Amino acid sequence: MSPAGSISRRALLGGSALAAGMLRAPRVLAQARPRVVVVGGGAGGASAARALIRAGTVEVTLVEPEPRYVAVFHSNLWLGGFITVDALTFGYEGLARAGVRIIPQAAAAIDRERREVRLADGDRIPYDRLVLSPGIDLEYDSVPGWSRAAETVMPHAWKGGRQLRILKDRLDQVPDGGLIVIVAPPNPFRCPPAPYERASMMAHRLKSTGRGDARIIIVDPKPKFSMQGLFQEGWEAHYPGMVEWMAPDISEGLVSVDPATGTVVTGFETYRDAALVNIIPAQKAGAIARTAGLADASGWCPVEPASMASLLDPAIFVIGDAAIAGDMPKSAFAAGSQAQVVARAVLAGLFHGAETPAAYASTCWSLIAADDAVKVSGLYRSVEGRIREMEGAVSRAAEPPALRRRQQQENADWYRGMVADMFG
Missing domain, CATH: 3.50.50.60 (FAD/NAD(P)-binding domain)
Known part of the structure; x- marks a missing residue:
């Protein structure tokens, strides 16, 4: 790429x-x-x-x-x-x-x-x-212990509307030193970089409002994710110690959640009394x-x-x-x-x-911190019965700050x- x-x-x-x-x-x-x-x-x-x-x-x-x-x-x-x-x-x-x-x-x-x-x-x-x-529709039974009835307590905010307001309100109530757990979805799902941009934006909001001792744990069923190196580089630079990504071989997989107590159980560790649990479940058409x-x-x-x-x-x-x-x-x-x-x-x-020959394009920009945006892009065509990427591009590590600012301007x-x- x-x-x-x-x-x-x-x-x-x-x-x-x-x-x-x-x-x-x-x-x-x-x-x-x-x-x-x-x-x-x-x-x-x-x-x-x-x-x-x-x-x-x-x-x-x-x-x-x-x-x-x-x-x-x-x-x-x-x-x-x-x-x-x-x-x-x-x-x-x-x-x-x-x-x-x-x-x-x-x-x-x-x-x-x-x-x-x-x-x-x-x-x-x-x-x-x-x-x-x-x-999309959400597969509520893909996360043990979670349900449609529990989405107001452990919001997904993956379809807009009222769910977004619930997540924002819950984020604003997280205390300094509080714990946020994001349960990321399996592939395929809407907007591959979005859970990790969300973690970045949560960290930015917490840090900028005097809650820099809060922690964000991402429990992920995937062994890798979109622009992983760029996000992890950004978390270390802007939010050291605040964001931790748990790959499935480290977390040993998600076991269950308990909306009543804010508990997330993995094979490796149990996270209790989380101030906010954001469940992003499996998805379908x-x-x-x-x-x-x-x-x-x-x-x-x-x-x-x-x-x-x-x-x-x-x-x-x-x-x-x-x-x-x-x-x-x-x-x-x-x-x-x-x-x-x-x-x-x-x-x-x-x-x-x-x-006319079909030609497609996609770009996903992700903001990690103020004026620090990364992106992944692709151009696509129909080839041998499949939409295939013909040309791809992705941001590089340690890019100049001016380039990252321009990329956020592109996003806007x-x-x-x-x-x-x-x-x-």
């Missing part, structure tokens, strides 16, 4: 703008506009709705029950005190003004034979093509995709790598975290990139236009551009 600077800024940051220029609809062959329904208003779904309505040749309906979207993919910075919660929160008014029909309900089921989405109130919305971006029969035995949705069309139903395209996207990580950047590919594929299929610039493209 190359150093992070070897992939051009334009290639990595300009995905949405570049794709918009390429997204010219083929010649319309009929008077009635085809109907495209998008389920899920997150990074993938909102981006797809925007790209499709921009073409001007299809009716676009977005089904999303939440009136406000909370950008969980930037939420660690709120935990760290670098941004406000308002900077994470957006409405769908901009998409509505652009011409997208917004249905503020949950999608209850998909009738693939009749090509209809059934809503929570029983109404049905017909589609010619369906773009499904349902995100959102329920609407699984109940529609679009997921395989892994719990995720297989897709055609050149278009993101479901391998189980060619009229449905699955994007974002729910999809099995080969070498691509489950990231907001990746979801937005997939949305552009899907919009072109949908238009080409509906209007018999020429297909990308975020502003991403949410502007999603919500207007």
Whole structure:
């Protein structure tokens, strides 16, 4: 893998703008506009709705029950005190003004034979093509002793909304000298660097508010994690003695948790009376995709790598975290990139236009401390039936402080551009 600077800024940051220029609809062959329904208003779904309505040749309906979207993919910075919660929160008014029909309900089921989405109130919305971006569901039984009922005591905060506020409130209540335990998830999961950026932001918040004697233990089922050396270098530099990562061969695995007492039991040690336990469990594709029969035995949705069309139903395209996207990580950047590919594929299929080669990109920035951001990037193509990384880049150890500051500015610039493209 190359150093992070070897992939051009334009290639990595300009995905949405570049794709918009390429997204010219083929010649319309009929008077009635085809109907495209998008389920899920997150990074993938909102981006797809925007790209499709921009073409001007299809009716676009977005089904999303939440009136406000909370950008969980930037939420660690709120935990760290670098941004406000308002900077994470957006409405769908901009998409509505652009011409997208917004249905503020949950999608209850998909009738693939009749090509209809059934809503929570029983109404049905017909589609010619369906773009499904349902995100993730959590496997509550993957952590012994934890449950849905316990998520207010041991929050996950992995899906935004109220959970994020609970985690933030609990973090603010941790005393100096208190213990935080983060239970990290197994692969694959949403945003591979995020648990470790979260630990960094928690440490920053604690240290900057006079609680530098607090400890953060990460109990991990994985023998390694994304940008591991960079995070560990940063923890040692900025938060010496505060953050400890427990590999499975050291912890001897997670045995159980007890929400009533704040206890986490591993094969190596029992952590009692933790001030905060953050459980990030195993994950799978959102329920609407699984109940529609679009997921395989892994719990995720297989897709055609050149278009993101479901391998189980060619009229449905699955994007974002729910999809099995080969070498691509489950990231907001990746979801937005997939949305552009899907919009072109949908238009080409509906209007018999020429297909263009699929090209994808993803970058994950992680803030370790103020003005100290690292990143991992990749460019991807469909090769021999799989989305494969063609070029990759990652930050290096001991980079100059000025470079790390620029990388955090890139992060901020990308975020502003991403949410502007999603919500207007």
